Amino acid sequence: MSSAAPVAEFPTSSPLFDARAGEVTQAPSRGQRIFDAVFRKTCHTFAWLTILLVGFIVARITAAAIPAIHTLGLGFVTGRVWDANAGTYGILAQIWGTIYTSVLALMLGSIFGVAAAIFLSEGFLSAAVFGALKKFNLHLKPVTLRLPDQLERLLKELIELLAAIPSVVYGLWGIFVVIPLIRPWCNWLHAQMGWVPFFSTDLSGPGVLPAVLVLAIMILPTVTAISRDALVSVPPKIRMAAYGLGATRWESLFAVILPAASRGIFGGIVLAFGRALGETMALAMLVGNSNQIKLSLFSPANTLAALLANNFPEAGPKEVGILMYAALVLLAITLVVNVAGAFILHRAALMQSE
Amino acid sequence: MSTAMPPLRPANGHAATLPAEKRDDIVVDCHIRELYYGSFKAVRDTEIPIRKNSITAFIGPSGCGKSTVLRCLNRMNDLVRGFRFEGHVRYRGRDIYAHGIDPVAVRRFIGMVFQQPNPFATSIFNNVAFGLRLNGFKGDRADKVEKALRAAALWDEVKDKLNKSGLSLSGGQQQRLCIARAIATEPEVLLMDEPCSALDPIATRRIEELMTELSQKFTIAIVTHNLQQAQRVADYTGFLYVDTTQGGRTGYLVEFNHSKHLFEDPQHPHTQQYIRGEFS
Ligand SMILES: Nc1ncnc2c1ncn2[C@@H]1O[C@H](COP(=O)(O)OP(=O)(O)OP(=O)(O)O)[C@@H](O)[C@H]1O
Ligand SMILES: [Mg+2]
Numbered sequence: 001m002s003s004a005a006p007v008a009e010f011p012t013s014s015p016l017f018d019a020r021a022g023e024v025t026q027a028p029s030r031g032q033r034i035f036d037a038v039f040r041k042t043c044h045t046f047a048w049l050t051i052l053l054v055g056f057i058v059a060r061i062t063a064a065a066i067p068a069i070h071t072l073g074l075g076f077v078t079g080r081v082w083d084a085n086a087g088t089y090g091i092l093a094q095i096w097g098t099i100y101t102s103v104l105a106l107m108l109g110s111i112f113g114v115a116a117a118i119f120l121s122e123g124f125l126s127a128a129v130f131g132a133l134k135k136f137n138l139h140l141k142p143v144t145l146r147l148p149d150q151l152e153r154l155l156k157e158l159i160e161l162l163a164a165i166p167s168v169v170y171g172l173w174g175i176f177v178v179i180p181l182i183r184p185w186c187n188w189l190h191a192q193m194g195w196v197p198f199f200s201t202d203l204s205g206p207g208v209l210p211a212v213l214v215l216a217i218m219i220l221p222t223v224t225a226i227s228r229d230a231l232v233s234v235p236p237k238i239r240m241a242a243y244g245l246g247a248t249r250w251e252s253l254f255a256v257i258l259p260a261a262s263r264g265i266f267g268g269i270v271l272a273f274g275r276a277l278g279e280t281m282a283l284a285m286l287v288g289n290s291n292q293i294k295l296s297l298f299s300p301a302n303t304l305a306a307l308l309a310n311n312f313p314e315a316g317p318k319e320v321g322i323l324m325y326a327a328l329v330l331l332a333i334t335l336v337v338n339v340a341g342a343f344i345l346h347r348a349a350l351m352q353s354e
Numbered sequence: 355m356s357t358a359m360p361p362l363r364p365a366n367g368h369a370a371t372l373p374a375e376k377r378d379d380i381v382v383d384c385h386i387r388e389l390y391y392g393s394f395k396a397v398r399d400t401e402i403p404i405r406k407n408s409i410t411a412f413i414g415p416s417g418c419g420k421s422t423v424l425r426c427l428n429r430m431n432d433l434v435r436g437f438r439f440e441g442h443v444r445y446r447g448r449d450i451y452a453h454g455i456d457p458v459a460v461r462r463f464i465g466m467v468f469q470q471p472n473p474f475a476t477s478i479f480n481n482v483a484f485g486l487r488l489n490g491f492k493g494d495r496a497d498k499v500e501k502a503l504r505a506a507a508l509w510d511e512v513k514d515k516l517n518k519s520g521l522s523l524s525g526g527q528q529q530r531l532c533i534a535r536a537i538a539t540e541p542e543v544l545l546m547d548e549p550c551s552a553l554d555p556i557a558t559r560r561i562e563e564l565m566t567e568l569s570q571k572f573t574i575a576i577v578t579h580n581l582q583q584a585q586r587v588a589d590y591t592g593f594l595y596v597d598t599t600q601g602g603r604t605g606y607l608v609e610f611n612h613s614k615h616l617f618e619d620p621q622h623p624h625t626q627q628y629i630r631g632e633f634s
Contacts, residue, residue, distance in 0.1 A: 123435075130435055139436065140393050148435075237472040243433060245485045245535065246462030255484070260475055351519075 058331065065324035076325055082291050082307070084319065091326050093291035097301035098333065101208060101287065102276035104297075105215035109276075110269050112216070113223025116159060117265075120224070121231040122253065126152045156228065163221035171285030174214040179205060179286075182213070186298050203298035206288035212297070214282050219272035226271065230264025231257065263348050270341030277334050280305035304330040379406045381573045382427055382464070382543055383444040389422060392436035396422050400607040402592050404543070409565060409574045411588035411613065413581060415628065418594045419605025420577040424545050427575065428464035429457035445543075462489060465541035469548040471528035473520030473535070478503075478512050481520040481531055485539035498538055505571075506534035507564050526557025533564065537572065544568065546576040550583065562587050581617070581629060588613045593625045 028036070068076070072089055079090015119125060126148030133139040133147065186203035193199050203209065234257050242252035258265075288300020289310055308323055308330075315323055382404040389397040397419040404410045404427075412420040422431065429450060431437045442449045450460045462485075473481050482499040491498065499516075503509040508530040512523070520531055529549060536544060546565070550558040558580075565574055565587050578584050584591050592610040596603050609616060609625045620626045 127435070145392070235472075237468060237470050238474065240430070240433075240468060241472040241474065241532070241535075242484075244428070244430060244461060244466035244468065245488060245539075246458055246460075246465075247488055248458050251488060255487075256474055 061324050061327050061331065064321055065328045066321075068321040068325040072322065072325065076322075077329060080291065080293065089322050091304065091307065091329065093293050094302045094304045094307045094326070095329065095333070096293045097208075097287065098277060098303040098305070098330065100301065101211050101215060101283065101303060102273060104208070104212040105219060105276050106269065106273050108212065108216035109219040109272060110223055113220045113268075113272070114227050114265060116220070116224045117227035117231055118253065120152055120156050120159075121228045122249075122257075123152075125155065156224075159224050160221050162217065167218070167279065167281035168285070170214050170218055171282040174210050174282060174286040175206070178210045178213055179203075182209065190298060197295040198297050201294065201296040201299040205300075206286050207298050207300050208287065209297040211283050211287040211301075214286055215276050215279060218279060218282065219276050222272040222275060223268050226268025227261070227265040230261040230268070233264070234260045263345055266348070267341070267345060270338060270345075273337050273341070274334050277337065278305055278330065280309045284309045304333075380404065381406045381446065382575070384423065384427060385441045385443065386423065386426060386439070387441035389419075389426065389431075389440070390436075390438040391434060395602050395604045397605045398597075400594065400605070402607065402610060404573060404575050405590070406573050407569055407571070408589040409569050409576060409587050410590045410592065411584035412575070412577045412592050412594060413579070413584050413628075414594035414605070415596060416579075417603065417605075418596045420594055421547050422605070423594070424547055424575060424577050427543070427545055428461045428466055430461070430466060432457045462539065463541050464543040464545060465536040465539070467529075467532050467536050467544065467546040467549050469551055471525055471532050471552065473523070473528050473531050475519060475521055477517045478520050478523070478531060479516040482534050482538050484535060489539055491539070502534040502538035505537055505568065506530045507560060508534055526553045526560065529553060529557070529561065530564070533561070533568075537568065541572070543573045543575065546574065548577050548579060551579065558583070585613055585617050591616045593620075593622075593628065595624045595628070
């Protein structure tokens with residue numbers, strides 16, 4: 001977009017406009033045009049400011065990381081040991097932990113999030129409430145007429161409220177509720193099916209699974225809100241087409257409505273993935289902060305964001321550089337995920353319109 | 355049961371008597387006593403027999419309930435929350451509103467084409483094959499798709515690009531695609547709600563020709579605002595009007611007859627005014 005879109009100068013003195021003088025139709029007044037121009041400039045400015053800000057942050061992190069990049073090189077990314085005393089720094093375990101927890105949380109969060117979005121957008125709840133009201137012949141009373149929709153909206157707001165809970169509260173909840181709750185089950189699974197790689201260790205406290213569960217709940221509102229918007233904006237005529245052909249509710253949902261909303265839903269999932277990758281506090285509290293690369297859901301692990309959160313407080317100038325390097329890697333992972341997501345969305349859009 | 359067609363007696367008392375015809379060629383016998391959306395009474399006293407391999411048109415001013423009556427015939431209105439229906443609609447002698455009848459099943463026998471072309475965002479082939487898949491059709495899908503597209507007069511235009519998106523077609527082509535999609539499963543009855551209102555005159559004429567052709571195989575009911583269209587294609591026409599005397603805006607059937615009779619010799623003053631374009 002060119003930032004210097006010319007403000008069209010209306011030929012207000014042309015015969016056309018003279019001829020119409022005094023009638024309702026008028027060229028935009030001077031005030032309107034000035035307002036328009038100012039508004040447009042303001043929007044441009046803020047858009048550029050945002051972009052500049054991102055660029056500035058990346059530049060500062062890179063600058064701070066450059067010494068570490070020079071001394072550690074790519075070995076930093078492939079090394080598995082982080083031992084400040086010995087002076088060895090490697091973040092492969094953290095990269096693994098970041099991606100492993102995020103992917104698992106994303107799978108869980110997407111399944112539940114999309115299911116919740118379907119429940120909240122396809123009128124299952126409101127139809128049930130309406131049916132119940134009808135039993136008591138209350139369904140057409142002015143007070144209860146809108147109740148089904150209101151309940152549905154209330155539930156949606158409640159789910160979106162999950163996004164407003166501070167991350168540290170999630171962390172505490174994970175420590176005091178989730179871990180004690182799942183621990184017996186996890187240890188039972190380990191005892192019974194320890195040969196399955198996912199259950200190969202026992203859960204002694206913090207670990208991958210509690211982190212994944214809490215993370216899944218944290219990204220749920222993002223997935224639900226965006227998926228619901230996508231489902232709601234599927235044109236009614238498409239739904240009608242499916243019903244008109246004799247599709248059941250589920251058939252039209254899976255064969256028509258979900259595919260039509262898939263791009264929006266996928267966009268929500270990508271956004272949630274970004275959030276999961278960068279989530280810090282809850283993970284630092286729940287993941288166990290132990291640098292190992294294991295498939296086991298019950299073993300402790302570590303993530304890049306947790307590494308940063310745990311090490312910054314007592315970092316000397318040299319460690320800050322190293323942590324900045326780790327931050328840069330995290331940034332790169334997030335960027336790759338978002339670009340890949342955008343690319344897939346773009347391809348899907350092309351394929352749909354072809 | 356008598357074999358003669360009983361006089362259709364609309365609420366106004368004008369008997370619109372059809373010539374004696376076999377009664378058992380009525381495929382859909384629509385008998386709406388009262389129809390509500392929530393507490394709003396949308397339609398009353400509307401009896402329309404839809405005969406096999408004929409085209410029946412519904413005309414009338416906007417908001418008089420033509421679409422409502424049409425959607426009533428394959429239970430599309432069931433999707434509207436608060437919809438309530440009194441009366442019966444008999445399809446092959448069985449009331450589709452009877453207890454235990456699945457609306458989904460009804461819609462597979464009585465198909466529908468909508469006012470706005472509404473192809474799915476998938477390939478042309480998959481659009482047409484959608485109904486086949488729904489019905490668990492095991493035979494040669496490609497053959498059925500081709501037949502449907504041929505019947506919808508679209509085959510020559512799309513045969514080289516069956517894998518292209520249905521949305522890449524023009525509006526008129528999209529509407530014919532929707533017709534192909536609806537007839538692919540060979541429903542007995544086809545309901546069309548203003549199928550040409552989004553199309554230009556040429557595309558409209560194509561669809562009209564198509565309807566005439568299709569009526570040899572299917573039974574068609576169509577809503578139209580275009581009186582010439584009703585005259586050109588419909589064997590029977592029903593005129594609906596809005597009754598505002600009882601406080602609401604309730605639609606009802608004023609007159610039903612052979613199109614020829616209805617347009618050349620309308621019995622009821624409302625029909626006469628409407629056909630002569632004297633309504634605002
Ligand atoms: N889903 C609905 N919910 C509530 N009221 C409805 C609904 N659909 C239609 N109505 C009402 O029923 C009446 C008849 O509507 P309908 O769409 O059948 O008219 P129509 O004859 O098809 O009009 P048009 O020629 O403009 O399409 C109108 O008063 C309309 O407001
Ligand atoms: Mg209509």
